[in-house]
Amino acid sequence: MSTLKSSSDHLTINADGAAKDLKFQLNGVQKADLSSAGLTVVGDIVPSSPMSHRNMIINGEMQVWQRATAATATTSGYTTVDRWNFVETSAGSYTSEQHTMALAELNTTGHRLAMKVIVTGADTSIASGDIAYFQTKLEGQDVQNLQYGTANAKTVTLSFWVKSSLAGVYTTCLVSNSATTYYCPVEYTISDADTWEQKTITITPTAGSTTLITNSGGLTPNTAAVGMTLIFNLMSGTGNNGGTTNTWATANQATSNQTNLLASTHNFYLTGVQLELGSSATPFEHRTYGDVLQQCKRYFQRPGGAAFNINVMAGYLHSTSRARGVILLPVTMRAKPSMTLTASEFTIRYNGTSSVVASTSASASIDASAVLLDITAGSSPCTAGLAADMYSNTTAYIDINSEL
Secondary structure, three states: OEEEEEOOOOEEEEEOOOOOOEEEEEOOEEEEEEEOOEEEEOOOOOOOOOOOOOOOOOOOOOOOOOOOOEOOOOOOEOOOOOOOEEEEEOOOEEEEEEEEOOHHHHHHHOOOEEEEEEEEEOOOOOOOOOEEEEEEEEEHHHOHHHOOOOOOOOOEEEEEEEEEOOOEEEEEEEEEEOOOEEEEEEEEEEOOOOOOEEEEEEEOOOOOOOOOOOOHHHOOOOOOOEEEEEEEEEEEOOOOOOOOOOOOEOOOOOOOOOOOHHHOOOEEEEEEEEEEEOOOOOOOOOOOHHHHHHHHOOOEEOOEOOOOOEEEEEEEEOOOOEEEEEEEOOOOOOOOOEEEEOHHHEEEEEOOEEEEEEEEEEEEEEEOOEEEEEEEEOOOOOOOOOEEEEEEOOOOEEEEEOOO
């Protein structure tokens, strides 16, 4: 006989049967057993995936756009939304821009912003080497918890919201950038045109005939170099679409069923991208804009901007025509960065005199936390040894780049 008794400060449960144990269930599934021998746990009490920082994708919600909120022409590389890199080789063309959700879209997806790809020029006859996709890259040291290449290689789950004016079969691809590069393309279907749909894809380390378990070639580098890449394909020629869905192989990032988004002037939207440990998707991990911006600045920073008279550097004149100074970066970057800037839109100011910057014939990174600018002044002669600063005009900026 079992009894249950409560008082103002405690609850007493008594089991008098032969077994004399208490079983704890959740939704009909036993989770623990308490007996005279002690507490026995059945399954996980603590979730197998982290409660926070579980999303391995930076800027999966498309919050941060340091470079621009729209690109006017097809350009491979990082052009608009942070951490997403475009690759395109075809006769077609497309642009990308920020999409702000209407109220109904926000209500459906739970996300305020999305990336929108707009096809501006069709490619109806795809050559073997033609391809169009965008991707985000992860550092090797940030994916060590996947344990690829070891006996304990982990399963991951990818979830995202997608919409397109062209329904059909598309492929995403997880790439393990290890000693041997492995590709695992996975098909998903956009069922209805112009309708937001959430997709969930689970990828195991043993998908297909190739395994990433106890495979030294699958070990990802424990460094700041590329360890994993996530690809969303928009179009692919036969030279890249020979893969089999949900199968690891050493080539092919798409399958032959990949829809050609560039067949006409279509569009494609993406947001809420989450990659996490485990075999099921959890609700999207929303992070503050400030948190995501700090993460993005590890890879790219742009001092200056649209406001007039932003001081970007304090330094000194080391000759009659040159100024030098150091910019301390607010976030330490992934590696020693490269720099580009719009020279004629900056001004050197010293001893009450201003001179428009003529060029940046010498500029260098000191390390991942600071950059050195060595710049040439314009028409006004300088006096060596004087203190100087450099400020930006209306559209001036410096791109400091340490992208993967």
